[in-house]
Amino acid sequence: MQHVTRPAVALQTAHRVSEPELIARVLAGDRIAARELYDAHSPRVFRLAFRLTGDADLAREFTQDTFVRAFSQLARFRGDSALSTWLHRVTVTVVANAMRKVKRFRERETSLEDVHPFAGSDSGVDPVLRDRLHRAIDALPEIYRTTVIMHDIEGYTHTEIAEVLGVAEGTCKSRLSQARAQLRAALSDLAPGELES
C-alpha cells in the first residue's frame, strides 16, 4: 500500500467518494455521507438563498429547509440532472414559497443600505448609479429578478437556469433580455442616452 505525503487537501481527495455513492449511503441512513453532501453544496445554496432574499437569517433558514426537504425526498432524485441543479431547484422553490408569506420582507427591502454591504469603491463605479441598479434589481418582477440574480450575479448558465426553473432555455434568455431592458430604463435618467440599447 503506497502512502504519499501531500498537502492538506490530501484528505479530501484520498477519501473522496463519488456523489451517487454518497447519495446511496445517505439513503441507507449514513449521516456522515449526508454531511459530506451538505459540505459540498451548502455554500452555493446559501449564496443563492442570500442573493434572493438579501437577509442572512432568512438565507440560513431557507438553506436549512432546502436540505431538510432534499434529504427527506432524496429517494425521488432520479439523477436526470446534476444533484446541484436539483438542490438549487429546491432552493428557489423554498425561497419563492416562503417569501410570499414573509410580508415583513417588503419592509426590509426599504432599508437597502442595511442589507447591501458594498464590496468597496475601487471599481470606479459611481455609488449612486450602483445603488440605483441594486434598487432596480430589487424592483424587478420575481421571475425576472431570479433570472438576473442567477445569470448575472451568480454566474449560472442559461441551461442551468432553465433546468432549475423548469422552463425552456429560450424562455430564460427572453426573461433575461426583458429584465436587462427594465434595468437600463431604470438607470436612464442617471446616464441619459448612454444605456439605451
Next chain:
Amino acid sequence: MKEDRFEALMRDAARTYRKPPQPDLDGMWSEIERETWGVVATTKPARIEARWLGTRASGWLAAATLVIGIGLGRASTMMKHDAAPAKQSEVAMASVSPVRQSDTAFDAPYNVETSQYLGQTAALLIALPSETRSGHPDDKFVGRAAELLTRTRLLLDSPAANDTQMRALLEDLELVLAQVVRLQNGQNGQDRTELDLINRALEQRDVIPRLRTAVADISAN
C-alpha cells in the same frame, strides 16, 4: 460603449449586490440533523446554553454530559453485575465486540454519546482540509477539536472503550485531535508540517472509513 458601461455595472453588481456573508455551516447542520433524523437531542439545548455561557462553557457542558452518561453506564454495569454475575462473566468471556453483543439497555448511555461524538468528530475531520487551506485553522475550529479531545479521553476511560476496535479508533482519534489542537500555537511553517503529519495519520490509519463503520455499527444497534 453603451453596452460596455452597462456590462461594467452588472459586473460590479455581481460583487456588490447582496454580498453574501460567511454562512454558519455547523450551526445550520445541527438544525438539519435535528429536523431530518431527530438526533442530537441534547445539541439544541447545549447550543442555546452556549449563547448564554459562551463556547468554552458549552465544551464543559458536553464534557459534563459525557461524565454523567459514563456514570449512568457504570452504575448500570454494576447493577447488572450484581444481579447476574455468572451471566455477565460469560458475556465478558465470549464477547469479541461488547458494543455489538451486549443488550441495548446496557449500552444505551454510551451508544448515544458515542454516536454523537463520532459524528461530530467525523464532521470536524472532513472539514479539516478546507479549514486549513489558509495554513492555519481558526480558534473556533481548534476549540471544537479541544472539546472533542476531552470527550475522547473520557470515552477511553469508559466501558465504551471495552471493544478493542472502538478503543483503537478512539486512540487514533485522540492522537489526531491532539495534533489539531497543537496547530493553535504553531508557526505557519510548523503548521504545514503538522498538517502533513495529521493527513498522513488519517490516511495510514484509515480513520475516516473506520469512523463511518463505527457510526453505522452503532446506528444498526
